[in-house]
Amino acid sequence: MAEFIRIYEENPNPREIDKVIKILKRGGLIIYPTDTVYGLGCDITNIKALERIARIKGVKLEKSNFSFICHDLSNLSDYVKQIETSTFKILKRALPGPYTFVLPGAKTLPNPFKQKKTVGIRVPNNNIAREIVKQLGNPIVSTSIHDEDEIIEYTTDPELILEKWDDLVDLVIDGGYGGNEPSTIIDLSEEQPLIIREGKGSLEIF
Incomplete structure (x- = not known):
């Protein structure tokens, strides 16, 4: 049974964030809100949790295309070659x-x-997600x-997400209704930017 907690994006409660951190540090899987659809995540340093996801x-872990959710760009060099x-x-x-930006991976991965x-590097514009990775x-x-075969509510209503994922994860965060449009993916690993998927992020800023 997954724990279900409400966290408000405008002002995430430090005690609730602390609960999330404890679950992640002991290898737990969480479902959490972003600025697009809800995501399934774990601590990047916990091999058993990575294998669970x-x-x-x-998929095979070595061949997976998971994103790295970061608080900001300050530790980018730990995961990405000099850009x-x-x-x-x-x-x-x-x-x-x-x-989501696809960037050349560093040797220190x-x-x-x-x-x-x-x-793939993500810094979502969502206080809950960013506070979790910061702490x-x-x-x-x-x-x-987000699953193309599922009823669309599964990606937006936290209670429906809990129903579906209750036995698979350790915690579902209710951060309010999510979106049902994924992030825009842009490959910046070569000389010219390449649009892999057009999603919520506008292409006009490029």
Whole structure:
């Protein structure tokens, strides 16, 4: 049975955030709100938790395309190779926001991701998500629970999400109704930006 807690985005309660951190640190999986759809996440440093998410999604961990949810761009060099100034300017302009940026992976990536040439970086414009990763002290690895085959409410109503995921995760955060449009994915790993998926994030800023 998953725990179900309400956290308000305008002013996330530190005690509730602390509960989330404890669950993540002991290898728990959480479902949490972002500025797009609800996400399924775990601590990037916890191998057992990463393996659990990979099993749920039916993928091999080494080949997974999970996003790294960061609080800001300050620790980017831990996960991403040195990037051009022009690329950094794009990130600064777009984040926090509903974008996933594919960037060249650093040699310092956590073990399961060592072979990955690229990683997806997200800094959602959502106080709950960002406060969680800030207090945790490192990113969470995340995947959208948006499922094309499911009734659309599953991605927006936290209580329906709880019903569906109760036996699979340790905690569902009710951060209010979510969106049903995923992030815009932009590949910045090559010389020219490449749009992989057009989602909530406007392309006009590019």
